Amino acid sequence: MQKKGKTLEEICNEVIRKVTPSDKENVLSFSNDLVKNLGEKLKSSGINAEVQVQGSVAKDTWISGETEIDMFIMIPKTCTREVFTKVLEVIKGFLGEKWVEAYAEHPYIKAEIKGYKIDFVPCFKIQRAEEVMSSVDRTPLHTAFLKSRLDRKRRAEVRLLKKFMLGIGMYGAEIKVGGFSGYLCELLILSYGSFIRVLKEIIDWKERIVIDYAGLYKGEKEKIKKTFEEPLVVVDPVDRRRNVAAAVRRDKLDEFVVAARAFLKGPNKNFFYPNNTKAYDANGVSHAMKYRQSTFVFIRFGKVKAVPDVLWGQLYKTSSSLRKLIEQEEFKVLRDSVWSDEKRFNVLVFELEQRFLTNIKKRFGPPIKKMAECEKFLQKHLDKPHTVSGPRIERGRWVIETDRRHIDVVEMLREKLVNGGRSVGVATFISESLAENFNIVTNEEIIEFYSSNIHFAKFLTEYLEGKPKWLNSPDRTV
Ligand code: CTP
Ligand code: MG
Numbered sequence: 001m002q003k004k005g006k007t008l009e010e011i012c013n014e015v016i017r018k019v020t021p022s023d024k025e026n027v028l029s030f031s032n033d034l035v036k037n038l039g040e041k042l043k044s045s046g047i048n049a050e051v052q053v054q055g056s057v058a059k060d061t062w063i064s065g066e067t068e069i070d071m072f073i074m075i076p077k078t079c080t081r082e083v084f085t086k087v088l089e090v091i092k093g094f095l096g097e098k099w100v101e102a103y104a105e106h107p108y109i110k111a112e113i114k115g116y117k118i119d120f121v122p123c124f125k126i127q128r129a130e131e132v133m134s135s136v137d138r139t140p141l142h143t144a145f146l147k148s149r150l151d152r153k154r155r156a157e158v159r160l161l162k163k164f165m166l167g168i169g170m171y172g173a174e175i176k177v178g179g180f181s182g183y184l185c186e187l188l189i190l191s192y193g194s195f196i197r198v199l200k201e202i203i204d205w206k207e208r209i210v211i212d213y214a215g216l217y218k219g220e221k222e223k224i225k226k227t228f229e230e231p232l233v234v235v236d237p238v239d240r241r242r243n244v245a246a247a248v249r250r251d252k253l254d255e256f257v258v259a260a261r262a263f264l265k266g267p268n269k270n271f272f273y274p275n276n277t278k279a280y281d282a283n284g285v286s287h288a289m290k291y292r293q294s295t296f297v298f299i300r301f302g303k304v305k306a307v308p309d310v311l312w313g314q315l316y317k318t319s320s321s322l323r324k325l326i327e328q329e330e331f332k333v334l335r336d337s338v339w340s341d342e343k344r345f346n347v348l349v350f351e352l353e354q355r356f357l358t359n360i361k362k363r364f365g366p367p368i369k370k371m372a373e374c375e376k377f378l379q380k381h382l383d384k385p386h387t388v389s390g391p392r393i394e395r396g397r398w399v400i401e402t403d404r405r406h407i408d409v410v411e412m413l414r415e416k417l418v419n420g421g422r423s424v425g426v427a428t429f430i431s432e433s434l435a436e437n438f439n440i441v442t443n444e445e446i447i448e449f450y451s452s453n454i455h456f457a458k459f460l461t462e463y464l465e466g467k468p469k470w471l472n473s474p475d476r477t478v
Pocket of ligand 2: 055056057068069070
């Protein structure tokens with residue numbers, strides 16, 4: 001007899017129990033002590049600043065196992081940005097040895113104390129979004145807006161939605177993910193009331209979704225659609241000029257829609273807790289690649305001097321430029337993908353129908369009824385060194401066969417990338433790394449690296465499996 005699956009409600013309640021942190025009191029008392037100690041340290045260093053816990057810890061929406069404390073250091077808006085640097089210096093002194101300064105646009109410090117991950121973020125203290133001076137100044141306004149509106153029930157629903165997004169690989173507004181930020185999840189819950197309602201709204205998605213929870217556009221949806229161009233628009237309740245969902249990439253939104261449909265049809269805990277990918281062994285991966293009879297081209301290079309957001313932006317841009325280049329040369333690309341450990345190793349992957357093209361390439365001339373063009377075509381190609389065969393008439397037009405410039409995709413890529421590849425659209429920091437060194441291998445030649453790096457091995461295994469982890473046969477329930 002088939003085991004009866006759990007109901008939607010049972011699964012949701014079970015997940016809520018698991019994602020609600022059991023150590024809330026500890027996190028809060030640790031954070032409050034830190035606020036006090038850092039505040040004193042700043043004061044004694046002569047800096048006029050207010051320290052506050054912000055983000056999901058302040059809103060009580062963080063999920064168990066993902067505790068990250070956002071510690072904001074708010075300085076008066078009359079100060080200059082130089083004060084940020086001073087604030088960071090004091091924090092570094094306060095932390096001692098263990099910290100990393102990591103930022104793309106806004107300066108902040110990452111550290112870990114007593115097992116808690118903490119971001120220290122300086123910002124200007126503002127009352128209204130119009131006064132915003134740096135990109136993170138709105139955050140305290142977000143926290144204030146949500147704190148008074150998210151009750152216990154809704155906070156549980158936020159955690160559930162965040163965990164769902166995390167499980168299906170869609171949580172985070174960073175460039176690498178291009179998905180849903182925590183703040184966006186919170187606003188979706190506020191707007192629709194519950195996790196299930198959010199899913200039910202999204203499954204019918206057709207053109208664009210527009211949400212203006214605070215009514216800042218007074219119901220004028222057309223105006224919102226004109227103001228923003230993204231497929232999902234969630235007007236920031238504290239700033240009508242900002243779309244909180246601006247970072248959500250189209251493919252992620254599409255995947256969310258189909259994942260929501262699948263979950264409602266066959267509720268399953270795997271959506272929240274995907275199975276850990278078990279990488280194929282060397283034989284397995286070799287067999288899987290051979291079976292496809294395609295050509296995998298792996299472009300490997302080392303450290304790129306850029307923080308993760310910049311790195312991923314440049315990896316995606318470079319990958320898309322190189323795909324265009326490869327296609328222009330008439331190689332057929334089946335799929336492309338990108339992998340990085342954000343430290344030492346980067347790999348661009350292109351899977352092609354074949355590595356080599358024919359030596360000759362067919363070029364079509366004008367139809368015979370165009371007399372003048374025919375004359376020109378003949379002048380250009382008849383008895384010329386580049387013409388391998390022809391000209392002759394085929395189905396009413398002149399044709400010739402000429403030598404192809406590149407018959408080997410690997411050679412073509414080596415030639416274009418050896419100087420960094422700027423001219424074929426490789427992004428700046430990537431180009432610097434390529435100019436120093438890179439290495440192109442095909443098919444099983446990757447196995448040595450594959451066997452030495454478990455993260456890459458999992459990535460390539462997932463690539464070969466080629467489907468979202470949550471996608472199971474529709475009648476399978478757990
Ligand atoms: N924020 C934002 N838009 C983003 C990223 C962050 O508005 N794309 C703001 C939000 O106000 C958010 C705060 O920055 O609350 C802190 O960011 P983050 O730590 O990424 O989000 P949390 O809400 O704290 O969620 P998480 O539980 O993932 O930390
Ligand atoms: Mg946070």
